Amino acid sequence: MTTLPFGPRNQQPDPLLAKAAELPKDIAPPRDLWPAIAARLSAPAGQTGLRAFGWPAALAAGFLVASVSALLTWGLMREPDPAVDPSLTAGGATTVVAITPVNYGPNSPLGAVELAARDDLLIQFRHRLDDLSPQTREAVVKNLAIIQGAADEIDAALVQDPASGLLNELLLGAYKQELQLYSRVVTAGSGATRRT
Amino acid sequence: MSIRNAFLSVATLAVFAQPAVAVQDLSKRATVAPDATVNVSNVQGSVSVTAWDRNEVELTAHLEGSKDELEFEATERQVRIEVTRPDGKYRNSDDDAILTLKLPKTVRLIVDTVSADITVDGVRGEQRLESVSGTVKTQAYDEPLSLHTVSGDISATGNGGKARVSTENVSGSTVVTGIRGGYEGEAVSGNISATVAAAERVRAGSVSGDIEVHADLTAAARVDIESIGGAVELTIKPPVNAEFELESFSGDIDNCFGPKARDKHKYVPGSELEFRQGSGGARVMIQTLSGEIRICDR
Numbered sequence: 001m002t003t004l005p006f007g008p009r010n011q012q013p014d015p016l017l018a019k020a021a022e023l024p025k026d027i028a029p030p031r032d033l034w035p036a037i038a039a040r041l042s043a044p045a046g047q048t049g050l051r052a053f054g055w056p057a058a059l060a061a062g063f064l065v066a067s068v069s070a071l072l073t074w075g076l077m078r079e080p081d082p083a084v085d086p087s088l089t090a091g092g093a094t095t096v097v098a099i100t101p102v103n104y105g106p107n108s109p110l111g112a113v114e115l116a117a118r119d120d121l122l123i124q125f126r127h128r129l130d131d132l133s134p135q136t137r138e139a140v141v142k143n144l145a146i147i148q149g150a151a152d153e154i155d156a157a158l159v160q161d162p163a164s165g166l167l168n169e170l171l172l173g174a175y176k177q178e179l180q181l182y183s184r185v186v187t188a189g190s191g192a193t194r195r196t
Numbered sequence: 197m198s199i200r201n202a203f204l205s206v207a208t209l210a211v212f213a214q215p216a217v218a219v220q221d222l223s224k225r226a227t228v229a230p231d232a233t234v235n236v237s238n239v240q241g242s243v244s245v246t247a248w249d250r251n252e253v254e255l256t257a258h259l260e261g262s263k264d265e266l267e268f269e270a271t272e273r274q275v276r277i278e279v280t281r282p283d284g285k286y287r288n289s290d291d292d293a294i295l296t297l298k299l300p301k302t303v304r305l306i307v308d309t310v311s312a313d314i315t316v317d318g319v320r321g322e323q324r325l326e327s328v329s330g331t332v333k334t335q336a337y338d339e340p341l342s343l344h345t346v347s348g349d350i351s352a353t354g355n356g357g358k359a360r361v362s363t364e365n366v367s368g369s370t371v372v373t374g375i376r377g378g379y380e381g382e383a384v385s386g387n388i389s390a391t392v393a394a395a396e397r398v399r400a401g402s403v404s405g406d407i408e409v410h411a412d413l414t415a416a417a418r419v420d421i422e423s424i425g426g427a428v429e430l431t432i433k434p435p436v437n438a439e440f441e442l443e444s445f446s447g448d449i450d451n452c453f454g455p456k457a458r459d460k461h462k463y464v465p466g467s468e469l470e471f472r473q474g475s476g477g478a479r480v481m482i483q484t485l486s487g488e489i490r491i492c493d494r
Contacts, residue, residue, distance in 0.1 A: 132346075133311055136329040139347035139367045143384040143403075150403045150424040153485055157445050166443050166466075170485050173422050177384050177403050181366055184346050185328070 099126055099141070102148050102178045105155030109168055110175060118179060125182040132185070140185060147181070150174050220259040226270035227252050231321065233304040234297075237278040238312040241292030242330075247301040247318030254298040261291030304339075313348070320357075331368070336361055336375050349386075356393065363388070381407075387426075395419065402426045406487075413438055417478035427488045430480065434493045437474035442491070444468075444484045452492040 101122050104110050129137055154171045161167060228234075230251055236243055241260075253275050257266050261281060269276045279293040293312070299305065302321045307314050309327045316323060316334035325332045326344040334341065336354035343350045344364045352361055354374030362380040363370045365388075370381055372390040378397040381388045383405045392398055395411040397418050404425040411419065412433035421428050427447075432438070442449050442457065445466040449457035457469040482489050 133329060136311070136347050139329075143366050146385050146404050150485070153425070157485065161445075164445070166445055166483055167485070169483060170422065170424055170445075173401055174403060174424060177382070177401070180364060180382060181346075181384060184344060184364060184366060187326075 099129060099144065100148075102144065102151050102174070104151050104171060104175070105158075107155050107158035107162060108151075108171060110171070114175065118175070118182075121179060121182045121186070124186045128185050140181065143181060144178070147174055147178050218262045220257070220262075220264065220266075222255075222257045222259070222266055224255045224257075224268045224270075225252055226268075226275065227272070228270060228275060228300065228303070229272050230300045230302045231304065232273050232275060232300070233306065234275045234299055235277065236295065236297065236305075236307045237309070238293050238295055238307075239279060239281070239310045240289065240312055241279075241294045242313045242315070243295045243297070243307050243309060245297045245299060245305065245307070245314075245316045245319060247320070248298045249301070250298075251300050252298070253300075256296040258294040258296075259291075261289065261293065264291065264293055266293075336372075413478040413480075415477040419478070419480040419482075421482045422484070423487045424485045425487050426484070427490070428482050428484055429490045430482065430492075432480075432491070432493050435474055436493050437476060438478035438480050439472045439476045440470065440491070441479075441481045442469040442489050443482070444487065444489055446486045447484045447488045449489045451490070452494065 099122070101118060104115075129140060132140070151171065151174050154167055154174065158164070158167050158171075228251060232253075234253065236245075253270060255268060255277060257279070259266060259279065263281055265280050265282065267276070267278045267280065277295065277297070279295070295312075299319060301318060303319060304321045305316065305319050305323045305325070307316075307323075307325045307327075309330050311329045312327065313330040314325050314327055314332045314334070316325065318335065320337040320339060322339040322341075323334060324342045325334060326342075327348050328345070329347045330345065331348040331351070332343050332345055333351045334343065334353075336352050336359035337357040338359055340360045340362075341352055342362050343352060345368050346366045347368055348365075349368040350363050350365055350370040350372075352363070352372045352375070354361075354372070354376065356374060356376055358377045359375055360378045360380075361372055361375050363372065363382070365381075365383045365386045367384060368386045370383060370386060370388045370390075372379055372381070372388075372392075374391065374393075376393045377395070379390050379392050379395075380397075380399045381390060382400070383402045385404045386402070387405045387407070388400055388402060389408045390398070390400065391410040393412055394414055395417050396414050398409060398411055399420045400407045400409065401422045402424070405423070406426045406429070407421055407423055408429045408431075409419070409421065410431045410433075411417075413419070413436070415437065417438070419430065421430065436453065440451075440454070442451075443466070447467075449467050449469050451457070451469065454471045454473050455469065457467040459467055480491070482491075
């Protein structure tokens with residue numbers, strides 16, 4: 001029997017991520033959390049990437065981006081785990097799984113900020129995905145394809161009704177689901193030594 | 197007793213299993229506070245938790261992997277249980293780690309697994325249960341439940357308590373029954389089924405999975421359901437006193453009370469329906485792209 005020290009081993013669940021998860025999803029986040037989004041929302045019409053979103057949807061998009069930032073910060077703050085380092089493969093080569101992020105199409109109101117936040121999260125997601133069992137990985141890839149299908153449907157519908165608040169909200173919902181899928185893979189099992 | 201002495205008197209255990217044995221059967225026990233926080237991490241196998249009337253944590257572990265290590269740390273306020281494999285070779289391994297726990301009823305429970313199933317019975321404290329591909333099955337009482345999986349199924353059975361239940365799932369199914377007050381659920385392709393008594397706040401979203409909610413609404417209830425391709429079915433226990441805003445881009449809207457849906461535009465598909473039933477009060481908003489919307493009071 002060995003007695004372990006309390007401190008370093010006695011890890012709590014990540015407080016930052018826990019706080020982010022507790023935040024309401026339908027109110028405006030503090031403005032200092034997302035100055036870039038705020039600047040874009042304050043810009044004259046036509047200068048923002050969120051061109052067809054109403055205020056509630058734009059605020060929700062801003063919140064999502066802020067949540068992604070929190071998640072990325074959490075990822076950076078975590079101790080490096082060699083067990084999940086994609087560069088540490090037998091041959092020394094990276095085995096990052098090829099994943100294509102969802103393409104929201106030419107009619108999407110999503111702007112560069114939202115897509116950049118998604119792409120940052122995607123980097124962590126790719127590394128984690130490679131570490132999952134084949135069955136789980138297959139389920140994740142299949143569901144990304146489902147989100148892509150939904151995004152395609154919405155984009156096609158936006159051609160018919162570009163000003164539709166419903167379509168823009170649903171597209172934001174698809175974007176949110178994509179982010180949640182990535183974050184679920186990035187964070188789930190983080191307390192356990194990942195690999196299966 | 198000084199703080200220092202109190203700290204020193206706290207029971208502390210840490211055990212590393214013997215690595216040379218092929219299969220390891222271990223058991224550990226510690227006295228804890230009734231509201232202690234218990235953290236459990238496992239990669240593969242299962243985590244089964246049962247509540248009991250003692251202020252003790254009892255762990256029985258069956259480790260099939262010869263190199264698996266069990267770490268068990270306990271203070272009065274905090275317990276940490278983790279199965280690790282030093283060489284990190286979990287992939288393609290058939291070696292499960294079976295963890296069976298008995299805990300005080302009111303502990304705060306946090307379980308995090310990769311492909312290990314999680315089953316919790318009788319824990320009344322707050323629970324946060326997460327798995328990548330394992331199933332999550334638990335009961336809801338009065339404290340919050342947060343249940344997350346990627347491809348595993350989620351099941352939460354309430355006992356009429358006012359637990360705030362939230363679920364996130366990608367492809368597995370989610371079934372929540374017998375809860376009271378509030379529910380929030382998200383899925384991509386997985387179906388969601390929720391039964392909520394005295395509902396104050398219900399929120400659900402999916403991409404292609406179907407959403408089925410049975411609820412009786414309080415006067416100030418707020419129900420928001422959004423699905424892209426999945427069908428949405430809301431059954432409200434009568435009498436219904438609510439304002440409805442239902443909208444689908446190309447799906448049908450069907451209701452067994454109130455007015456019928458009308459076409460949104462002459463040249464664009466889709467239908468919408470806004471009306472007040474009874475004295476209003478509660479608010480119901482449902483949106484879909486192509487999924488059918490059905491509301492009924494029976």
